[in-house]
Amino acid sequence: MSKKLVLIDGNSIAYRAFFALPLLNNEKGIHTNAVYGFTMMLMKILEEEKPTHILVAFDAGKTTFRHKTFSEYKGGRQKTPPELSEQFPFIRELLTAYGIAQYELENYEADDIIGTLSLLAEKEGFDTKVISGDKDLTQLSSDKTIVNITRKGITDIEEYTPDHIKEKYGLTPIQIIDMKGLMGDASDNIPGVPGVGEKTAIKLLKEYGSLEKLMESLDQVSGKKLKDKLVEFKDQAIMSKELATINRQAPIVIELSELEYEGAENEKLVKMFKELGFNSLLDKLDTDVTETIELEDMKYKQIDTVDQDIFAKENGFYVEILEDNYHYADIVGFAIVNETGHYYLPVKTALASEAFKKWAEDESSQKIVYDAKRSEVSLRHHGIHLKGAEFDVALASYILNPSESPDDLAAIARQHGFLIVQSDEAVFGKGAKRKIPEETKLAEHLVRKADVLVALKEKLEQDLWDNDQHDLFSSLEMPLSLVLADMEYQGVKLDTVRLENMGEEIKSRLAEIETKIFELAGEQFNINSPKQLGVILFEKLGLPVAKKTKTGFSTSADVLEKLASKHKIIEEILNYRQLGKLQSTYIEGLQKIVNKETNKVHTRFNQALTATGRLSSTDPNLQNIPIRLEEGRKIRQAFVPSEKDWVIFAADYSQIELRVLAHIAGDEKLIDAFRNDMDIHTKTAMEVFHVGKEEVTSNMRRHAKAVNFGIVYGISDYGLSQSLNISRKEAGEFIERYLESYPGVKEYMDEIVKDAKAKGYVQTLLHRRRYIPEITARNFNLRSFAERTAMNTPIQGSAADIIKKAMIDMAERLREEGLKTRLLLQVHDELIFEAPQNEIERLKKIVPEVMENAIDLKVPLKVDFSYGPTWYDAK
DNA sequence: GAGTTCACGC
């Protein structure tokens, strides 16, 4: 077996982690961000590299042999912040728990230890991986040694092989040292030659090979200024090179055999993680760790005959279904935990029991559940209408922190310190190996889950109160889960014949286009392969390369569109892509998932996923059915009412996000515009371009529309420049002018960012929160992104709140009025119903009324609606 | 099976 050595630059990685992550605190107020980042990195390395040997090297003390050469080496460097210093002991302890060797050496830096050991390892036939945040280490790269340098954060790395260095700099690894000697390194206070930067250094080295050879041939150097500098600073350059050279002969007294990695002491790790408050990392430890810890015996009773006395007023109730599509999956078992005891109910027993059904449908018997909607829908397939599910742990967790909400009950439990239940993956396995274990194991697992539900409710409910989010939970998300359950269970009818005909037509058109493309290309290839397509377009046909992805040429639509005038093949390819998308995703995709007996599709709305509070939709995703291009829009002709002579009735909010913005920001002009029901894009164009209504050109309006779009989605100047195909500078100016035009909005944007920095989160009108820790990041990108998130989330999230409220109100209103109309879908700002003809007139009044009055804002909400025999016609 | 690229909606 081959030997694999991993060498980690401990100080460098700790620094990286510290600066990449916000200052986390554990319960005792100890800073833990560097330890956390370090741990993440370690876990990743261990998993990906699977080393046989491993060592973490640290710098020892303040001075090294390099200071003898140059006393100002690393001078001017900022002192290590105390918040980081205090974390080193924990990192050391962590490494001990992992059973990973550590080493430091008086007078030497971690670099030198790593350099020395990697040289030794090469001689002994190891494959070595060096991990650092310091690019200096790349000089160690060789055919046996790969150097990984962290790029941003701590887990994103760039891999330096000799080939990669050649490609990136045109140099060999050894020449990296020469480059450093010439250009210096501000961070280490290595002077180099003034006026020589990376570009010049590379040029010189490509020509002369090394610093020494360059110095020998100084007279040949072109450019007087450069030559003078090189002459003047010759000694300084040579010294700089010396400083930058890693010592590969350090007097280390440790042997490679001592670095053998035998695995972590899991119990120590679990203990440490708990102390440090790394609950989320506990999850990532080997599953057998969570199996062994603190799992006290679970006493439970298996129920063979359901009797009233196993029920109480408040019950933890867990419904287990293994597959994720609960519309088609079987229930695997139930568990109930309450003050009377712990019970496991086999599926057959429960479903055959009248007592069970009666209890499940009893509103007054409260159930604490995990994923209410999932439980409701699956029970309904067995004729049981779950009632009294008053606390959904998954939804509560999501509301408390939508970004961190795990998708497994055990993980939520762990997050809150309850280590009494295993992960589903540990019990059922994952992927192809997922299966139901023997019944006692299953029973115990389910009972534990029901048990932890009860414990979690207590904790989560308190947290909801503390955050002033209880109302959002109990009056919005909980009732909404019932509405969504109805929608999903009801499903949407498809005209499968229509779908099939469209498929046939597209198929033949695709074949035609394919022939044309092959003719134009002069050969056959897979058009769907970006790789092959790239070769054809940019190598064979020699079209100009505008953009590259990390694996090759970019062939995305925006790139291709710019090439359209250069070759006839482009248009065909874009056409092929568009039709291919319709065929594979929509026609075939829907055909795959439609219920063959009922011709209905039953989507699942994920109510606990997005960071903003929007819903998402899967299997099929009915929130991205084409509409923009007529060609694709025709897909909507296949969406029809499920009953004869009914219609599809669609109602959408007009500019809900911008209206919300007007309200939140309290911007006079924006409020005024909406009160007067103006065309908001025209209005914005008037403001931004300082023109009258009549002078707004279609191009101005288009630009204004894109800026409004940008505000709603929180895109950057770069994003705006992409969508308008203008420069980033121009895009930035547009945004600035927008903010000048709407001073209230500008003020809001400034305030919300300040607020987010102070509180660490932002919130919506109905108190939905989103935590934005990166808002204090030192990294410009992370911080900018966080700032845009802070500005955008209250807008988009409040809009999501409002339509959710409208859905609940709508369901209630339909019930009150005894209408047969059914709500089928929600697509972020629109609701789609199916309705009998004779209810249309009522709906025309009720739907806008309910939707527009879902909340009271400083501006009116406006709803447009339409209806027709198919979804296509409801436009 | 995981990661990448592309494309659809809001």
Place this chain on the structure above:
DNA sequence: GACGTACGTGAACTCA
């Protein structure tokens, strides 16, 4: 001065 830039789902390809 560079970084890599709304979110979500799904398909096909590619590599291991």
